Amino acid sequence: MATAAVQPASLRSGPDARGHFGAFGGRYVAETLMPLILDLEREYRAAQADPAFAAEFDHLLKDYVGRPSPLYFAERLTRDLGGAKVYFKRDELNHTGAHKINNCVGQMLLAQRMGKTRIIAETGAGQHGVATATVAARAGLPCTIYMGARDIARQAPNVFRMKLLGAEVRAVESGSKTLKDAMNEALRDWVTNVHDTFYIIGTAAGPHPYPELVRDFQSVIGREAREQIVAAEGRLPDVLVAAIGGGSNAIGLFHPFLDDDVRMIGVEAAGHGLDTAAHAASLAGGRPGVLHGNKTFLLQDDDGQIAEAHSISAGLDYPGIGPEHAWLHSIGRVEYQSATDAEALASFQKLCALEGIIPALEPAHAIAAVERLAPTLPADRVIVANLCGRGDKDIFTVAEALGFGL
Amino acid sequence: MTDRLAARFALCAREDRAALVTFVTAGDPDLDRMPAVLAALVAGGADVIELGMPFTDPMADGPAIQAGNIRSLxxxxxxxxVLAAVAAFRATDAATPLILMGYFNPxxxxxxxxxxxxxxxxxxxxxxxxxxxxxxxxxxTPHLAAHGLHAxxxxxxxxxAARLPAVVGGASGFVYYVAVAGITGAGSGDTADIAAAVARIKAATPLPVAVGFGIRTPAQAAEIAVHADAVVVGSAIVSLIGAAAAARANDLPEQVEAFVRGLAVAVRRARQAVPAPTEVAA
Structure with missing residues (x-):
């Protein structure tokens, strides 16, 4: 690993001026898009310097999204696991049911500052698509969501939600018909409609400045969690845990703690198992490459062709990961583990039974890691896990996996 | 080594005509037929061959070239x-420049x-x-330059205008003007706009300027050939290969050659056939 690399004084200062997190990140886009992402970067810098932007963002997060989301001590789960205290950051209680809305509110404000009149997005599980359709409805802008045909089949409720919210949902039939293909198609739309269209990327990935601005908009999760855990426990947590697809909920929770003595665990989707070809763990099973505008860890074959990912969770079913996670992995600051479909399903049910919370399949992967970790720690240790989405959208997938006819 | 690209552009300049650049996806419809397809491009009159390196996620390409990528992979x-096939081609043709076009990950x-x-x-x-x-x-690019390859x-x-000098500054061989903001094979640009853009680029660089995207027919190729140093045709050829492969046509190379010949004839005549101001183009 990067033993000889000199680390910056703060791990929170990235990316550099060219959008690189160490060897990762960057702006690997077609020339047609390059002027657009340079414009976006300029506009984001202006917004960062504008107190009115922050005030509007905070106002919408409070009154429209419902923030701050609670930090909840999961007492029965803690007792059941018999070790560290487990807290959940309840981002599934946000308007639209996941953390995705935080980022969409921020990017829509940028789109409006830039005078854009049309919104596009990609979506996997549909949570980001719903959140994008939501902010587009509120802004009165037309919205097109690209979604893999396979994901449309397994996320029917979210497809209907997007349509109710006025979005056009375009089925993507190419490739694996999942999130990566939806992102390809959204990029094709963007390169074709450069003058009026704003692309709201849903995770902390893509060309710079997307990984940075998505992280910044999602960091509200970690800032709140920090205040809340200090209020509850009088100190910082010992461990943070979050599920990783592209990694936006995880980087949002982790980033405000990167310079503190806090252990962090990101949980990738191991699908049918890391020893099979059917998983979505790009750090555990991939190597660095370039896709969708950034250099990061990718599932790929020896010839640099991108492999199809698999996860029971449509939101984690992506062969890459955000570049800041790739960097945090390479320097060893964050520990990356994985959980299989079966483990996530078991944790999904356990949380329903013990805490009366139906989690999304995405955070069910984080809960699986919590279940492994908590019993190994003494009772005075504190774990904060991000419950980044609610599971209503997943009940059909779970019913099918459990052989329960709906 | 000799600079085949410079030599070919010099030849075209002497003949006062644009170069015809033809794009095919390498290994489309399969590796076995690649030598015959490349030979057909040359026989039809291609001056330069752009060889697409297939990729699973061709984000800048439209349906035709996406399909070509899938057939090839x-x-x-x-x-x-692909490099082995290039070497085999080079053993039979020492003059036609070959440019590999694709995405960075492979x-x-x-x-x-x-x-x-x-x-x-x-x-x-x-x-x-x-x-x-x-x-x-x-x-x-430093590695390409070290081995005499053009970027x-x-x-x-x-x-x-602010960005153009930086873009053409590090280019070599030629500058490829993408005539349409969009993906390959979709739409086509306005000829007057394209001519203006070519003039703008030529003012910023001594390199030849090729124009591609949205050029499918001999007539369109001829229109662009009046203004540009080279005309690139891709999706139309890839579509033809796809249709011939789907029909299990035995004469796939002959079809490619005939189509390219139509383009080459049009490009070669373009500057002789500029309509006088009083004539109205069809």
Missing amino acids: SSGTTLAA ILAYGVERFAADAAASGLDGTIVVDLPPEEDGEL VRLATPTTD
Whole structure:
């Protein structure tokens, strides 16, 4: 690993001026898009310097999204696991049911500052698509969501939600018909409609400045969690845990703690198992490459062709990961583990039974890691896990996996 | 080594005509037929061949070239196999420039230094890497230059005056003007706009300017050939290959050759056939 690399004084200062997190990140886009992402970067810098932007963002997060989301001590789960205290950051209680809305509110404000009149997005599980359709409805802008045909089949409720919210949902039939293909198609739309269209990327990935601005908009999760855990426990947590697809909920929770003595665990989707070809763990099973505008860890074959990912969770079913996670992995600051479909399903049910919370399949992967970790720690240790989405959208997938006819 | 690209553009300039650049996806419809397809392009009158390196996620390409990528990858095309096919072509044709066009990840996976060395040894003349803009191409171009390979860069309708010098500054071989903000094979640009853009680029660089995207027919090729140093046709040829492959046509190379000949004739006549101001173009 990067033993000889000199680390910056703060791990929170990235990316550099060219959008690189160490060897990762960057702006690997077609020339047609390059002027657009340079414009976006300029506009984001202006917004960062504008107190009115922050005030509007905070106002919408409070009154429209419902923030701050609670930090909840999961007492029965803690007792059941018999070790560290487990807290959940309840981002599934946000308007639209996941953390995705935080980022969409921020990017829509940028789109409006830039005078854009049309919104596009990609979506996997549909949570980001719903959140994008939501902010587009509120802004009165037309919205097109690209979604893999396979994901449309397994996320029917979210497809209907997007349509109710006025979005056009375009089925993507190419490739694996999942999130990566939806992102390809959204990029094709963007390169074709450069003058009026704003692309709201849903995770902390893509060309710079997307990984940075998505992280910044999602960091509200970690800032709140920090205040809340200090209020509850009088100190910082010992461990943070979050599920990783592209990694936006995880980087949002982790980033405000990167310079503190806090252990962090990101949980990738191991699908049918890391020893099979059917998983979505790009750090555990991939190597660095370039896709969708950034250099990061990718599932790929020896010839640099991108492999199809698999996860029971449509939101984690992506062969890459955000570049800041790739960097945090390479320097060893964050520990990356994985959980299989079966483990996530078991944790999904356990949380329903013990805490009366139906989690999304995405955070069910984080809960699986919590279940492994908590019993190994003494009772005075504190774990904060991000419950980044609610599971209503997943009940059909779970019913099918459990052989329960709906 | 000789600069085949410079030699070919010089030849076209002497003949006062645009060069015809033809794009096919390497290994489309399969690796076995690649030598015959390349030979057909040359026989039909292609001056330069752009060889697409297939990729699973061709984000800048429309349906025709996406399908070509899938056909090629399904037949087992790898970057090593493409370079071997380039070497085989070069053994039969020492003059026609070959440019590899594609996405960065297959090159990165192959190893950039190893790629530059092997590509030069195979007889390749340069690359166009779609997702490697000037801001990022420093990890490839020095290796290409060290092996005498050209790094062709793309200019687009969104490349403004402030950005253009930086874009053409690091280019070599030629500058590829993407005539349409969009994906390959979709729409077509306005000829007057394209002519103005070509003039703008030529004012910024001594390199030849090729124009591509949205040029499908001999008539369109001829229109652009009046203004540009080269005309690129891709999706139309790839569509033809796809249709011939789907029909299990035995004469796929002959079909390619005939189509390219139509383009080549049109391009060669273009500057002789400029309509007088009083004539109305059909």
